[in-house]
Amino acid sequence: MLLEIKDIHVHYGKIAALKGVSMEVPEDGIVTIIGANGAGKSTTLRAISGLSKISAGEIWFDGERIDALPPEKIVACGIAQVPEGRRVFPDLSVEENLRTGAFLRNDRVEIDHSLEQVFTRFPRLKERRSQWAKTLSGGEQQMVAIGRALMSKPRLLLLDEPSMGLAPVIIQEIVRILEDIVADGVPVVLVEQNAELALSLARYAYVLETGSVSLAGIAEDLHENDHVKKAYLGG
Amino acid sequence: MSELILQTIVNSIYAASYMSLIAVGLVLIFGVMGVINFAHGELYMAGAYTVVALYSGLNLPFFVAVVVGMVFVGLLGLVMEYAFFRALRDNPLGGLIASIGFLLILQTVAVLGFGVRMAHIRPSTQEKIELFDGVLLTHQRLYVIVAAILLLTALYIFLRKTKFGWAMRACAQDTEAAALQGISLNQITRIAMFIGAGLAGVVGALTAPLVSPTPYMGHSIIVTAFIIIVVGGIGQLEGAVVAAILYAFVHTFVTTFFDGVVADMVGLVLMLLVLVVKPTGLFGANDRV
Numbered sequence: 001m002l003l004e005i006k007d008i009h010v011h012y013g014k015i016a017a018l019k020g021v022s023m024e025v026p027e028d029g030i031v032t033i034i035g036a037n038g039a040g041k042s043t044t045l046r047a048i049s050g051l052s053k054i055s056a057g058e059i060w061f062d063g064e065r066i067d068a069l070p071p072e073k074i075v076a077c078g079i080a081q082v083p084e085g086r087r088v089f090p091d092l093s094v095e096e097n098l099r100t101g102a103f104l105r106n107d108r109v110e111i112d113h114s115l116e117q118v119f120t121r122f123p124r125l126k127e128r129r130s131q132w133a134k135t136l137s138g139g140e141q142q143m144v145a146i147g148r149a150l151m152s153k154p155r156l157l158l159l160d161e162p163s164m165g166l167a168p169v170i171i172q173e174i175v176r177i178l179e180d181i182v183a184d185g186v187p188v189v190l191v192e193q194n195a196e197l198a199l200s201l202a203r204y205a206y207v208l209e210t211g212s213v214s215l216a217g218i219a220e221d222l223h224e225n226d227h228v229k230k231a232y233l234g235g
Numbered sequence: 236m237s238e239l240i241l242q243t244i245v246n247s248i249y250a251a252s253y254m255s256l257i258a259v260g261l262v263l264i265f266g267v268m269g270v271i272n273f274a275h276g277e278l279y280m281a282g283a284y285t286v287v288a289l290y291s292g293l294n295l296p297f298f299v300a301v302v303v304g305m306v307f308v309g310l311l312g313l314v315m316e317y318a319f320f321r322a323l324r325d326n327p328l329g330g331l332i333a334s335i336g337f338l339l340i341l342q343t344v345a346v347l348g349f350g351v352r353m354a355h356i357r358p359s360t361q362e363k364i365e366l367f368d369g370v371l372l373t374h375q376r377l378y379v380i381v382a383a384i385l386l387l388t389a390l391y392i393f394l395r396k397t398k399f400g401w402a403m404r405a406c407a408q409d410t411e412a413a414a415l416q417g418i419s420l421n422q423i424t425r426i427a428m429f430i431g432a433g434l435a436g437v438v439g440a441l442t443a444p445l446v447s448p449t450p451y452m453g454h455s456i457i458v459t460a461f462i463i464i465v466v467g468g469i470g471q472l473e474g475a476v477v478a479a480i481l482y483a484f485v486h487t488f489v490t491t492f493f494d495g496v497v498a499d500m501v502g503l504v505l506m507l508l509v510l511v512v513k514p515t516g517l518f519g520a521n522d523r524v
Contacts, residue, residue: 051411075417087412089405096401103402104417152417 002027002156002187003048003079008057008067010043017043019211020057025156025189030182032190032198032219034232035208041191042084044208045158048189049081050074062155076104078155082162084191086145090134094125097133097144101151111151118147121177139170146177150186157181160191175201195232199223207232238369239491245366247487249376252383253438255479257456258463259387260431262475264312265464266407267427268320270330275460276453277341278432282308282439283448284345287354290443297359301440308436311341312428320428321421338453345450353447379441386434387476394472403427407470459486462506468516478517481505 003025010018018040025031033041046052048059050071059067066074080101089097098118102111119126122143128136133144142162149157162178163171178201182188192198199205199219207215207228215222222228257279264272272278285304289295295303319333362374394400405413406423414420439448446452463482467474482502489498509516 049415051414070419071414072417072419075415081415083412083415087409087415089408089412091408092401092404096404099398100401100405100413100416100418103398148416 001025002062003189004058004060005044005048006058006060008044008047008054008059010040010047010052011055012052017052017211018047018054021208021211021213022057023206023213023216025187026204028182028185028187029203030178030188030190030201031204031206032192032202033206033208034192034195034198034228036231037193038210039208040211041208042160043211045081045083045160045189045191048074048158049079072104075152078153079158080149080152080154080156081158082142082145082149082160084160085164086138086141088133088136088141088144088148090132092133093130094133094136094144095129098125098147098151101148104152114151114153118150121150121180122147139166139173142166142170142174143177146174146181150181154186156189157186158189158191161193162190163192163194163197171197195228199228199233238367241367241370243488243491244484245370245372246491247484249372249380250487251480251483252380253442254459254463254483255476256383256386256434256438257460258467258475258479259390259472260434261460262464262467262470262472263403263427263434264431266470266472267403267424268316268324268330269327270320270323270334271327272315272431273331273334273457274315274338274341274453275334275431275435276455276457277338277345278308278311278435278453279439279456280345280448280450280453281311281341282436283443283446283452284349284354284439285436286440286443287349287356287448290359291354291356297444301437304440305433305437308439309429309433311436312432313425315432316424316428320424324420342450342453349448349450351450353449354443355447356444358444375444379438379445382437382441386437390430390434390472399423399426459502462502464516465506466509466516468519471516471518474516474518 001024005021005023007020007022008018009016009020021044033044035041043052047054050069054067058065061077061079066077098115102114105111124140125143125147133141162174178188190198190202199222202219205219205222206213215225261272261275264270282304285307286300289300289303290297315337320330323329323333358375360374364372366372394404402418403423403426405418406420410420463478464475466482467478485505486498486502489501
Protein backbone atom coordinates (compact mmCIF):
# COMPACT_ATOMS: atom_id res chain seq x y z
CA MET A 1 0.00 0.00 0.00
CA LEU A 2 1.24 3.48 -0.85
CA LEU A 3 -0.71 5.23 1.89
CA GLU A 4 -1.97 3.68 5.09
CA ILE A 5 -4.12 5.50 7.60
CA LYS A 6 -4.45 3.67 10.88
CA ASP A 7 -7.20 4.57 13.30
CA ILE A 8 -6.68 8.36 13.22
CA HIS A 9 -8.53 10.82 15.44
CA VAL A 10 -8.77 14.56 14.83
CA HIS A 11 -10.26 17.09 17.23
CA TYR A 12 -11.25 20.68 16.54
CA GLY A 13 -11.23 22.04 20.07
CA LYS A 14 -13.45 19.64 21.96
CA ILE A 15 -15.31 18.42 18.93
CA ALA A 16 -14.14 15.13 17.46
CA ALA A 17 -14.07 15.42 13.67
CA LEU A 18 -12.54 11.99 13.04
CA LYS A 19 -13.15 9.11 15.43
CA GLY A 20 -10.83 6.31 14.39
CA VAL A 21 -10.60 6.38 10.60
CA SER A 22 -8.53 3.74 8.78
CA MET A 23 -7.90 3.67 5.04
CA GLU A 24 -5.56 2.21 2.47
CA VAL A 25 -4.57 3.69 -0.86
CA PRO A 26 -2.88 1.43 -3.44
CA GLU A 27 -0.16 2.41 -5.93
CA ASP A 28 -2.54 3.22 -8.73
CA GLY A 29 -6.12 4.12 -9.50
CA ILE A 30 -8.61 6.32 -7.70
CA VAL A 31 -9.77 5.85 -4.14
CA THR A 32 -12.78 7.95 -3.27
CA ILE A 33 -14.16 9.15 0.03
CA ILE A 34 -17.85 9.99 -0.02
CA GLY A 35 -20.14 11.18 2.71
CA ALA A 36 -22.38 14.00 3.81
CA ASN A 37 -21.29 17.50 4.77
CA GLY A 38 -19.34 17.44 8.01
CA ALA A 39 -18.71 13.69 7.88
CA GLY A 40 -14.95 14.30 8.01
CA LYS A 41 -13.96 13.92 4.34
CA SER A 42 -11.95 17.14 4.12
CA THR A 43 -10.57 16.60 7.61
CA THR A 44 -9.15 13.27 6.46
CA LEU A 45 -7.31 14.97 3.60
CA ARG A 46 -6.17 17.78 5.91
CA ALA A 47 -4.79 15.19 8.31
CA ILE A 48 -2.86 13.46 5.51
CA SER A 49 -1.35 16.79 4.40
CA GLY A 50 -0.51 17.76 7.97
CA LEU A 51 -2.82 20.79 8.07
CA SER A 52 -4.85 19.22 10.88
CA LYS A 53 -2.86 17.46 13.56
CA ILE A 54 -4.08 14.03 14.56
CA SER A 55 -4.57 13.31 18.26
CA ALA A 56 -4.23 9.54 17.90
CA GLY A 57 -3.42 7.00 15.21
CA GLU A 58 -0.76 6.78 12.51
CA ILE A 59 -0.33 7.76 8.87
CA TRP A 60 2.23 5.93 6.76
CA PHE A 61 3.31 6.89 3.26
CA ASP A 62 5.52 4.52 1.29
CA GLY A 63 6.97 2.97 4.44
CA GLU A 64 7.55 6.27 6.22
CA ARG A 65 5.51 7.58 9.12
CA ILE A 66 4.38 11.10 8.20
CA ASP A 67 1.74 12.12 10.75
CA ALA A 68 4.11 14.27 12.83
CA LEU A 69 5.61 16.11 9.85
CA PRO A 70 4.72 19.73 9.00
CA PRO A 71 2.80 20.29 5.74
CA GLU A 72 5.85 21.35 3.71
CA LYS A 73 7.70 18.13 4.60
CA ILE A 74 4.70 16.07 3.55
CA VAL A 75 4.72 17.79 0.17
CA ALA A 76 8.42 16.92 -0.03
CA CYS A 77 7.49 13.25 0.52
CA GLY A 78 5.40 13.44 -2.63
CA ILE A 79 1.84 14.14 -1.50
CA ALA A 80 0.11 17.07 -3.21
CA GLN A 81 -3.33 18.34 -2.35
CA VAL A 82 -5.86 20.32 -4.35
CA PRO A 83 -7.80 21.84 -1.46
CA GLU A 84 -11.50 22.39 -1.17
CA GLY A 85 -12.58 25.61 -2.85
CA ARG A 86 -9.47 25.49 -5.10
CA ARG A 87 -7.58 28.10 -3.07
CA VAL A 88 -5.57 29.51 -5.95
CA PHE A 89 -3.52 32.58 -5.06
CA PRO A 90 -5.79 35.35 -6.36
CA ASP A 91 -3.13 38.03 -6.84
CA LEU A 92 -0.57 35.78 -8.47
CA SER A 93 -0.60 35.22 -12.22
CA VAL A 94 -1.54 31.81 -13.59
CA GLU A 95 2.10 31.02 -14.29
CA GLU A 96 3.20 32.22 -10.85
CA ASN A 97 0.51 30.05 -9.26
CA LEU A 98 1.77 27.04 -11.18
CA ARG A 99 5.40 27.76 -10.35
CA THR A 100 4.71 27.99 -6.61
CA GLY A 101 3.66 24.34 -6.95
CA ALA A 102 7.28 23.58 -7.85
CA PHE A 103 8.61 25.50 -4.83
CA LEU A 104 10.57 22.53 -3.48
CA ARG A 105 12.16 21.66 -6.80
CA ASN A 106 15.42 23.25 -7.90
CA ASP A 107 15.86 21.83 -11.38
CA ARG A 108 15.14 24.85 -13.56
CA VAL A 109 14.97 23.06 -16.88
CA GLU A 110 12.81 20.28 -15.46
CA ILE A 111 10.42 22.81 -13.92
CA ASP A 112 10.03 24.55 -17.29
CA HIS A 113 9.34 21.14 -18.77
CA SER A 114 6.66 20.41 -16.16
CA LEU A 115 5.11 23.79 -16.85
CA GLU A 116 4.88 22.95 -20.55
CA GLN A 117 3.28 19.61 -19.63
CA VAL A 118 0.64 21.41 -17.56
CA PHE A 119 0.01 23.79 -20.45
CA THR A 120 -0.39 20.82 -22.79
CA ARG A 121 -2.92 19.34 -20.39
CA PHE A 122 -4.69 22.68 -19.95
CA PRO A 123 -4.25 24.69 -23.16
CA ARG A 124 -6.60 27.34 -21.79
CA LEU A 125 -4.16 28.14 -19.00
CA LYS A 126 -1.39 28.78 -21.50
CA GLU A 127 -3.49 31.51 -23.12
CA ARG A 128 -4.04 33.05 -19.71
CA ARG A 129 -0.60 32.48 -18.21
CA SER A 130 0.00 36.11 -17.27
CA GLN A 131 -3.53 36.88 -16.04
CA TRP A 132 -4.26 37.22 -12.31
CA ALA A 133 -5.77 33.99 -11.06
CA LYS A 134 -8.70 35.89 -9.55
CA THR A 135 -9.85 36.90 -13.03
CA LEU A 136 -10.37 33.27 -14.11
CA SER A 137 -13.64 31.35 -14.13
CA GLY A 138 -14.27 28.66 -11.51
CA GLY A 139 -13.38 25.87 -13.92
CA GLU A 140 -10.16 27.56 -14.96
CA GLN A 141 -9.24 28.12 -11.32
CA GLN A 142 -9.78 24.42 -10.69
CA MET A 143 -7.39 23.71 -13.56
CA VAL A 144 -4.82 26.06 -12.01
CA ALA A 145 -5.21 24.29 -8.67
CA ILE A 146 -4.75 20.86 -10.25
CA GLY A 147 -1.88 22.05 -12.42
CA ARG A 148 -0.22 23.66 -9.40
CA ALA A 149 -0.42 20.34 -7.51
CA LEU A 150 1.05 18.47 -10.50
CA MET A 151 4.00 20.90 -10.61
CA SER A 152 5.39 19.25 -7.46
CA LYS A 153 5.64 15.94 -9.38
CA PRO A 154 3.50 14.20 -6.76
CA ARG A 155 3.45 10.46 -6.12
CA LEU A 156 -0.04 10.81 -4.67
CA LEU A 157 -2.65 13.44 -5.46
CA LEU A 158 -5.40 14.39 -3.01
CA LEU A 159 -8.39 16.12 -4.56
CA ASP A 160 -11.03 17.79 -2.41
CA GLU A 161 -14.37 18.38 -4.15
CA PRO A 162 -13.05 19.21 -7.61
CA SER A 163 -16.58 19.36 -9.02
CA MET A 164 -17.87 21.88 -6.51
CA GLY A 165 -19.69 24.80 -8.09
CA LEU A 166 -18.80 23.84 -11.65
CA ALA A 167 -21.09 23.44 -14.66
CA PRO A 168 -21.61 19.85 -15.89
CA VAL A 169 -19.63 20.41 -19.06
CA ILE A 170 -16.65 21.68 -17.04
CA ILE A 171 -16.97 18.73 -14.67
CA GLN A 172 -16.66 16.42 -17.67
CA GLU A 173 -13.46 18.17 -18.64
CA ILE A 174 -12.06 17.85 -15.11
CA VAL A 175 -12.98 14.14 -15.11
CA ARG A 176 -11.15 13.61 -18.39
CA ILE A 177 -8.06 15.29 -16.96
CA LEU A 178 -8.33 13.21 -13.81
CA GLU A 179 -8.40 10.02 -15.84
CA ASP A 180 -5.35 11.25 -17.76
CA ILE A 181 -3.46 11.86 -14.54
CA VAL A 182 -4.30 8.38 -13.24
CA ALA A 183 -3.31 6.86 -16.59
CA ASP A 184 0.07 8.57 -16.20
CA GLY A 185 0.56 6.54 -13.03
CA VAL A 186 -0.31 9.02 -10.28
CA PRO A 187 -2.79 7.55 -7.80
CA VAL A 188 -5.58 9.85 -6.62
CA VAL A 189 -7.62 10.18 -3.45
CA LEU A 190 -10.85 11.86 -4.46
CA VAL A 191 -13.22 13.46 -1.97
CA GLU A 192 -16.61 14.09 -3.54
CA GLN A 193 -20.11 15.08 -2.58
CA ASN A 194 -21.28 13.88 -5.96
CA ALA A 195 -21.29 10.19 -5.03
CA GLU A 196 -22.55 9.01 -8.40
CA LEU A 197 -19.59 10.61 -10.16
CA ALA A 198 -17.08 9.50 -7.53
CA LEU A 199 -18.19 5.86 -7.52
CA SER A 200 -18.14 5.68 -11.31
CA LEU A 201 -14.51 6.90 -11.39
CA ALA A 202 -13.00 5.12 -8.42
CA ARG A 203 -11.80 1.61 -7.89
CA TYR A 204 -12.20 1.62 -4.12
CA ALA A 205 -14.47 3.73 -1.97
CA TYR A 206 -14.89 4.66 1.66
CA VAL A 207 -18.11 6.03 3.09
CA LEU A 208 -17.62 8.40 6.00
CA GLU A 209 -20.41 9.11 8.46
CA THR A 210 -19.94 11.42 11.46
CA GLY A 211 -16.20 10.88 11.63
CA SER A 212 -16.08 7.12 11.13
CA VAL A 213 -15.87 4.78 8.15
CA SER A 214 -19.30 3.17 7.86
CA LEU A 215 -18.69 1.26 4.65
CA ALA A 216 -15.66 0.43 2.53
CA GLY A 217 -15.03 -1.67 -0.50
CA ILE A 218 -14.88 -1.88 -4.26
CA ALA A 219 -16.61 1.14 -5.73
CA GLU A 220 -18.86 -0.86 -8.05
CA ASP A 221 -20.13 -2.92 -5.13
CA LEU A 222 -20.84 0.14 -3.05
CA HIS A 223 -22.73 1.62 -5.97
CA GLU A 224 -25.17 -1.32 -5.67
CA ASN A 225 -25.30 -1.17 -1.87
CA ASP A 226 -28.79 -0.38 -0.58
CA HIS A 227 -27.65 1.99 2.14
CA VAL A 228 -25.40 3.93 -0.25
CA LYS A 229 -28.17 4.08 -2.84
CA LYS A 230 -30.62 5.44 -0.33
CA ALA A 231 -28.33 7.89 1.42
CA TYR A 232 -26.06 9.15 -1.38
CA LEU A 233 -27.40 8.22 -4.79
CA GLY A 234 -30.90 9.59 -4.46
CA GLY A 235 -32.74 6.32 -4.00
CA MET B 236 7.30 81.86 -5.67
CA SER B 237 7.90 79.31 -8.40
CA GLU B 238 11.29 78.59 -6.80
CA LEU B 239 9.57 77.84 -3.53
CA ILE B 240 7.12 75.52 -5.22
CA LEU B 241 9.88 73.67 -7.07
CA GLN B 242 11.90 73.41 -3.85
CA THR B 243 8.86 72.05 -2.05
CA ILE B 244 8.37 69.45 -4.77
CA VAL B 245 11.98 68.34 -4.33
CA ASN B 246 11.46 68.18 -0.57
CA SER B 247 8.29 66.15 -1.12
CA ILE B 248 10.14 63.64 -3.26
CA TYR B 249 12.67 63.23 -0.46
CA ALA B 250 9.88 62.73 2.10
CA ALA B 251 8.07 60.28 -0.17
CA SER B 252 11.29 58.27 -0.49
CA TYR B 253 11.83 57.58 3.18
CA MET B 254 8.15 57.27 3.99
CA SER B 255 7.56 54.66 1.30
CA LEU B 256 10.50 52.55 2.49
CA ILE B 257 9.16 52.58 6.05
CA ALA B 258 5.57 51.87 4.98
CA VAL B 259 6.53 49.09 2.56
CA GLY B 260 8.46 47.29 5.31
CA LEU B 261 5.48 47.56 7.62
CA VAL B 262 3.14 46.23 4.93
CA LEU B 263 5.46 43.34 4.11
CA ILE B 264 5.54 42.24 7.74
CA PHE B 265 1.79 42.63 8.08
CA GLY B 266 1.12 40.78 4.84
CA VAL B 267 3.02 37.65 5.76
CA MET B 268 2.51 37.56 9.53
CA GLY B 269 -0.75 39.41 10.01
CA VAL B 270 0.92 41.42 12.74
CA ILE B 271 1.02 45.20 12.94
CA ASN B 272 4.58 45.82 14.01
CA PHE B 273 4.35 48.70 16.47
CA ALA B 274 8.10 48.55 16.99
CA HIS B 275 8.75 49.53 13.38
CA GLY B 276 9.55 53.13 14.36
CA GLU B 277 12.08 51.87 16.89
CA LEU B 278 13.72 49.70 14.24
CA TYR B 279 14.17 52.92 12.27
CA MET B 280 15.60 54.53 15.43
CA ALA B 281 18.00 51.58 15.84
CA GLY B 282 19.24 52.17 12.30
CA ALA B 283 19.89 55.82 13.10
CA TYR B 284 21.82 54.98 16.27
CA THR B 285 23.95 52.48 14.37
CA VAL B 286 25.19 55.46 12.37
CA VAL B 287 25.60 57.50 15.57
CA ALA B 288 27.78 54.74 17.02
CA LEU B 289 29.78 53.69 13.99
CA TYR B 290 30.07 56.88 11.95
CA SER B 291 30.08 59.56 14.66
CA GLY B 292 31.58 57.38 17.38
CA LEU B 293 34.08 55.13 15.64
CA ASN B 294 34.66 57.32 12.57
CA LEU B 295 33.89 54.53 10.14
CA PRO B 296 32.89 55.61 6.62
CA PHE B 297 29.26 56.74 6.40
CA PHE B 298 28.17 54.09 3.91
CA VAL B 299 29.79 51.31 5.90
CA ALA B 300 27.73 52.46 8.88
CA VAL B 301 24.59 52.54 6.72
CA VAL B 302 25.08 48.99 5.43
CA VAL B 303 25.86 47.72 8.92
CA GLY B 304 22.73 49.53 10.15
CA MET B 305 20.56 47.84 7.55
CA VAL B 306 21.91 44.37 8.33
CA PHE B 307 21.89 44.91 12.09
CA VAL B 308 18.27 46.07 12.13
CA GLY B 309 17.36 43.22 9.77
CA LEU B 310 18.81 40.87 12.37
CA LEU B 311 16.79 42.62 15.07
CA GLY B 312 13.77 41.75 12.94
CA LEU B 313 14.82 38.10 12.97
CA VAL B 314 15.10 38.26 16.76
CA MET B 315 11.54 39.65 16.96
CA GLU B 316 10.25 36.92 14.67
CA TYR B 317 11.98 34.20 16.63
CA ALA B 318 11.27 35.51 20.13
CA PHE B 319 7.71 36.82 19.76
CA PHE B 320 5.88 36.54 16.49
CA ARG B 321 6.44 32.84 15.88
CA ALA B 322 4.99 31.85 19.24
CA LEU B 323 2.11 34.29 18.72
CA ARG B 324 1.14 33.25 15.23
CA ASP B 325 -2.65 33.16 14.79
CA ASN B 326 -2.81 35.75 17.56
CA PRO B 327 -2.52 39.19 15.92
CA LEU B 328 -3.39 41.03 19.12
CA GLY B 329 -0.70 39.14 21.01
CA GLY B 330 1.82 39.98 18.29
CA LEU B 331 0.86 43.64 18.45
CA ILE B 332 1.26 43.74 22.24
CA ALA B 333 4.60 41.93 22.02
CA SER B 334 5.80 44.46 19.45
CA ILE B 335 4.87 47.30 21.84
CA GLY B 336 6.94 45.56 24.49
CA PHE B 337 9.87 45.29 22.12
CA LEU B 338 9.48 48.98 21.25
CA LEU B 339 9.94 49.86 24.93
CA ILE B 340 12.98 47.60 25.21
CA LEU B 341 14.65 49.20 22.19
CA GLN B 342 13.90 52.71 23.48
CA THR B 343 15.33 51.87 26.89
CA VAL B 344 18.46 50.35 25.41
CA ALA B 345 18.94 53.50 23.30
CA VAL B 346 18.51 55.72 26.37
CA LEU B 347 20.98 53.62 28.37
CA GLY B 348 23.51 53.60 25.57
CA PHE B 349 23.22 57.13 24.22
CA GLY B 350 21.18 59.22 26.67
CA VAL B 351 17.91 61.00 25.99
CA ARG B 352 19.35 64.01 24.22
CA MET B 353 19.47 64.52 20.50
CA ALA B 354 22.58 63.07 18.89
CA HIS B 355 23.90 65.62 16.43
CA ILE B 356 25.78 64.01 13.61
CA ARG B 357 28.10 65.83 11.27
CA PRO B 358 26.85 65.49 7.70
CA SER B 359 28.75 62.95 5.63
CA THR B 360 28.87 65.46 2.80
CA GLN B 361 28.23 69.14 2.31
CA GLU B 362 27.75 68.77 -1.43
CA LYS B 363 24.57 69.95 -3.00
CA ILE B 364 23.11 70.10 -6.44
CA GLU B 365 21.41 73.19 -7.79
CA LEU B 366 18.59 71.67 -9.82
CA PHE B 367 17.14 74.96 -10.98
CA ASP B 368 17.84 78.52 -10.09
CA GLY B 369 17.78 78.53 -6.30
CA VAL B 370 16.34 75.03 -6.02
CA LEU B 371 18.71 72.85 -4.03
CA LEU B 372 19.05 69.16 -3.31
CA THR B 373 21.73 68.15 -0.82
CA HIS B 374 23.63 64.97 -1.50
CA GLN B 375 22.61 63.75 1.92
CA ARG B 376 18.98 63.83 0.79
CA LEU B 377 19.81 62.53 -2.66
CA TYR B 378 21.21 59.36 -1.06
CA VAL B 379 17.78 58.68 0.46
CA ILE B 380 16.01 59.20 -2.86
CA VAL B 381 18.46 56.96 -4.72
CA ALA B 382 18.24 54.31 -2.00
CA ALA B 383 14.45 54.33 -2.20
CA ILE B 384 14.47 53.89 -5.97
CA LEU B 385 17.07 51.10 -5.85
CA LEU B 386 15.59 49.22 -2.91
CA LEU B 387 11.98 49.44 -4.07
CA THR B 388 13.03 48.26 -7.54
CA ALA B 389 15.00 45.39 -6.02
CA LEU B 390 12.03 44.46 -3.84
CA TYR B 391 9.71 44.55 -6.85
CA ILE B 392 12.02 42.24 -8.81
CA PHE B 393 12.34 39.92 -5.81
CA LEU B 394 8.57 39.67 -5.36
CA ARG B 395 7.77 39.29 -9.06
CA LYS B 396 10.63 37.30 -10.50
CA THR B 397 11.98 34.94 -7.87
CA LYS B 398 10.43 31.85 -6.38
CA PHE B 399 10.88 33.15 -2.85
CA GLY B 400 9.05 36.29 -3.95
CA TRP B 401 6.14 34.26 -5.30
CA ALA B 402 6.19 32.21 -2.13
CA MET B 403 6.05 35.37 0.00
CA ARG B 404 3.07 36.73 -1.92
CA ALA B 405 1.43 33.30 -1.79
CA CYS B 406 1.84 33.19 2.01
CA ALA B 407 0.34 36.66 2.31
CA GLN B 408 -2.68 35.64 0.22
CA ASP B 409 -3.39 32.16 1.61
CA THR B 410 -1.08 30.71 4.23
CA GLU B 411 -2.58 27.24 4.22
CA ALA B 412 -2.63 26.86 0.46
CA ALA B 413 1.00 28.02 0.48
CA ALA B 414 1.89 25.31 2.99
CA LEU B 415 0.31 22.79 0.60
CA GLN B 416 2.87 23.84 -2.03
CA GLY B 417 5.71 22.93 0.31
CA ILE B 418 6.37 26.53 1.32
CA SER B 419 7.63 26.81 4.89
CA LEU B 420 5.88 29.66 6.63
CA ASN B 421 8.71 29.97 9.14
CA GLN B 422 11.25 30.45 6.39
CA ILE B 423 9.13 33.02 4.56
CA THR B 424 8.34 35.02 7.70
CA ARG B 425 12.06 35.15 8.51
CA ILE B 426 12.77 36.59 5.06
CA ALA B 427 9.89 39.07 5.30
CA MET B 428 10.93 40.18 8.77
CA PHE B 429 14.56 40.63 7.71
CA ILE B 430 13.63 42.69 4.67
CA GLY B 431 10.94 44.73 6.43
CA ALA B 432 13.14 45.55 9.42
CA GLY B 433 16.19 46.11 7.22
CA LEU B 434 14.29 48.72 5.20
CA ALA B 435 13.38 50.59 8.38
CA GLY B 436 17.01 50.34 9.47
CA VAL B 437 18.43 51.72 6.26
CA VAL B 438 16.06 54.69 6.35
CA GLY B 439 17.07 55.47 9.94
CA ALA B 440 20.74 55.13 9.04
CA LEU B 441 20.60 57.28 5.90
CA THR B 442 18.55 60.06 7.48
CA ALA B 443 20.47 60.13 10.78
CA PRO B 444 22.59 63.17 9.78
CA LEU B 445 19.42 64.98 8.67
CA VAL B 446 17.17 64.46 11.66
CA SER B 447 19.38 64.36 14.80
CA PRO B 448 18.33 61.03 16.36
CA THR B 449 16.67 60.70 19.75
CA PRO B 450 15.51 57.48 21.42
CA TYR B 451 11.91 58.60 20.84
CA MET B 452 12.18 59.45 17.15
CA GLY B 453 10.16 56.36 16.22
CA HIS B 454 6.85 57.81 17.46
CA SER B 455 6.20 60.34 14.73
CA ILE B 456 7.35 58.06 11.93
CA ILE B 457 5.12 55.18 13.03
CA VAL B 458 2.06 57.44 13.12
CA THR B 459 2.88 58.64 9.62
CA ALA B 460 3.44 55.07 8.46
CA PHE B 461 0.09 53.94 9.87
CA ILE B 462 -1.71 56.75 8.07
CA ILE B 463 0.03 55.74 4.85
CA ILE B 464 -0.80 52.05 5.05
CA VAL B 465 -4.42 52.78 5.93
CA VAL B 466 -4.71 55.20 3.01
CA GLY B 467 -2.97 52.76 0.66
CA GLY B 468 -5.00 49.79 1.78
CA ILE B 469 -3.59 47.57 4.52
CA GLY B 470 -1.48 44.81 3.03
CA GLN B 471 -1.08 46.51 -0.34
CA LEU B 472 2.54 47.20 -1.29
CA GLU B 473 1.80 49.33 -4.35
CA GLY B 474 -0.82 51.14 -2.30
CA ALA B 475 1.77 51.93 0.36
CA VAL B 476 4.10 53.51 -2.19
CA VAL B 477 1.38 55.56 -3.84
CA ALA B 478 -0.03 56.65 -0.47
CA ALA B 479 3.47 57.57 0.74
CA ILE B 480 3.94 59.83 -2.28
CA LEU B 481 0.49 61.37 -1.81
CA TYR B 482 0.99 61.92 1.91
CA ALA B 483 4.51 63.28 1.45
CA PHE B 484 3.37 65.88 -1.07
CA VAL B 485 0.35 66.97 0.97
CA HIS B 486 2.28 67.09 4.23
CA THR B 487 5.31 68.89 2.81
CA PHE B 488 3.26 71.48 0.94
CA VAL B 489 1.03 72.23 3.91
CA THR B 490 4.09 72.45 6.18
CA THR B 491 5.75 74.89 3.83
CA PHE B 492 2.78 77.12 3.18
CA PHE B 493 1.04 76.87 6.58
CA ASP B 494 2.83 74.99 9.34
CA GLY B 495 3.71 71.53 10.61
CA VAL B 496 0.85 71.14 13.06
CA VAL B 497 -1.70 71.95 10.37
CA ALA B 498 0.09 69.47 8.10
CA ASP B 499 -0.30 66.69 10.69
CA MET B 500 -3.98 67.53 10.99
CA VAL B 501 -4.42 67.51 7.23
CA GLY B 502 -2.73 64.09 7.09
CA LEU B 503 -5.21 62.67 9.58
CA VAL B 504 -8.13 64.26 7.74
CA LEU B 505 -6.83 62.66 4.55
CA MET B 506 -6.93 59.28 6.26
CA LEU B 507 -10.45 59.89 7.59
CA LEU B 508 -11.65 60.91 4.15
CA VAL B 509 -10.25 57.75 2.59
CA LEU B 510 -11.81 55.66 5.35
CA VAL B 511 -15.19 57.24 4.75
CA VAL B 512 -15.09 57.01 0.95
CA LYS B 513 -13.26 53.69 0.57
CA PRO B 514 -12.76 51.91 3.89
CA THR B 515 -10.37 49.32 2.41
CA GLY B 516 -7.97 52.05 1.30
CA LEU B 517 -7.13 53.34 -2.17
CA PHE B 518 -5.71 50.00 -3.35
CA GLY B 519 -7.55 47.66 -1.01
CA ALA B 520 -9.71 44.94 -2.50
CA ASN B 521 -13.27 45.02 -1.27
CA ASP B 522 -13.43 41.40 -0.23
CA ARG B 523 -10.07 41.08 1.46
CA VAL B 524 -8.62 42.71 4.51
